[in-house]
Amino acid sequence: MPELPEVEVVREGLDKWVRTRTVKTVQVLDPRSVRRHTDGVDDFEQTLSGCSIASVVRRGKFLWMDLEGLPTPAALVAHLGMSGQLLVEEPDAPDEKHLKVRLSLSNRSGYPGELRFVDQRIFGGMFISPVMATPDGLPAGAGSLQASIPLAAAHIARDVMDPHRNPDDLYVALRKKNTELKRAILDQGIISGVGNIYADEALWQACLSGLRSTATIRRPEVQRLNDALVDVMMRALAAGGTSFDSLYVNVNGASGYFARSLNAYGREGKACLRCEEKGRESLIRRDPFMGRSSYSCPVCQPRPRRTRS
Structure with a gap:
């Protein structure tokens, strides 16, 4: 299972390629990969479509994208599990064998147009989570200046590399x-x-x-x-x-x-x-x-x- 360095490498890539872009459309190819989104596949696709990705954040092994454009604050949580991959691809690139979720992104010159979630073993997944204030009032994790964290990650302690952690x-x-x-x-x-x-x-x-x-x-x-x-x-x-x-x-x-x-x-x-x-x-x-x-x-x-x- 990916640990902090592996997830941080993914976060840095997402921060470069998808932050500030808008999700135009969402296609869930395997409902099992959004099973943690309790309102179902249709709600996941509809809620995420039209949102902008404000920031890409990591705390420990937890990775999420803060969303803008929703009535209440929320984040797209991506759990990599044992084999999950988040890949940026051009729309005309062949689909990966284990492609589960496809996000089409707003156009930006020189930037791939899709974010794809690929997962062979299907232990990972994506879901939209409400956010709450961090208990200590400090930024939630790497990549964030906001003192807010998804409810799904609120129980996670600050990680080894967090500058706000007291050793x-x-x-x-x-x-x-x-x-x-x-x-x-x-x-x-x-x-x-x-x-x-x-x-x-x-x-x-x-x-x-x-x-x-x-x-x-x-x-x-x-x-x-x-x-x-x-x-x-x-x-x-x-x-x-x-x-x-x-x-x-x-x-x-x-x-x-x-x-x-x-x-x-x-x-x-x-x-x-x-x-x-x-x-x-x-x-x-x-x-x-x-x-x-x-x-x-x-x-x-x-x-x-x-x-x-």
């Missing part, structure tokens, strides 16, 4: 929990935008085990983890995100290449690069985790004693 809030939130550290940083209500890949990378960089109890975490350790999360996200964003197959692409269809720089995730049985530099022998291990996998170094990310095996 010390992460320590406070973690100490309130009594769970494993990796589970906590995957909780989008604690800090948003972190998924399985970047959690493993940040924990490795911070020399912390994901099995540590949040109830025992110390402030310097959280600061180290926070710095690692920010660094990993910034490097991944600079690389265009992480792509393991053709399903994650930016709005122009290009893949990211941060996978080439991973230190822990997917490196089972390979030497820990940090230990190798220090003349130690240690191999990255893989453990089952919430139906997925966790990757860590058993030497420089020592497990709590009660969980060692």
Whole structure:
């Protein structure tokens, strides 16, 4: 599933190509992709047609487009799920095999005329959501100057790269929990935008085990983890995100290449690069985790004693 860097790459592309343009017409090719729009396909198409896209905003993995031209404030939320793609295309470009929703946009010289939502596995979707004021009165996320957020995203905490986030809030939130550290940083209500890949990378960089109890975490350790999360996200964003197959692409269809720089995730049985530099022998291990996998170094990310095996 796309994490913060991947979604930010998409947001930046949408901000360049579709912001300030008007949606002329909407065509829903698969009703399953607008199932979260509770008023149905016809309402989705009719409500969105004629609206202008005022801004493209991201908080964590949540992406939305603030709309102008409606009686009450609303946003078009795009949930990418496991395989969702938002692509800008010329109207005469062949339809993608898994094209689900087509938005025809107002003409602008040199700009593609359509925004397409493509989704092979149909876990993602689009829907129109009312908006509310942000609880802290600050801009909702990247790409926004407005203190408003879709109701569907209101429960999401500020993300790793949000300039309005206080890093010390992460320590406070973690100490309130009594769970494993990796589970906590995957909780989008604690800090948003972190998924399985970047959690493993940040924990490795911070020399912390994901099995540590949040109830025992110390402030310097959280600061180290926070710095690692920010660094990993910034490097991944600079690389265009992480792509393991053709399903994650930016709005122009290009893949990211941060996978080439991973230190822990997917490196089972390979030497820990940090230990190798220090003349130690240690191999990255893989453990089952919430139906997925966790990757860590058993030497420089020592497990709590009660969980060692």
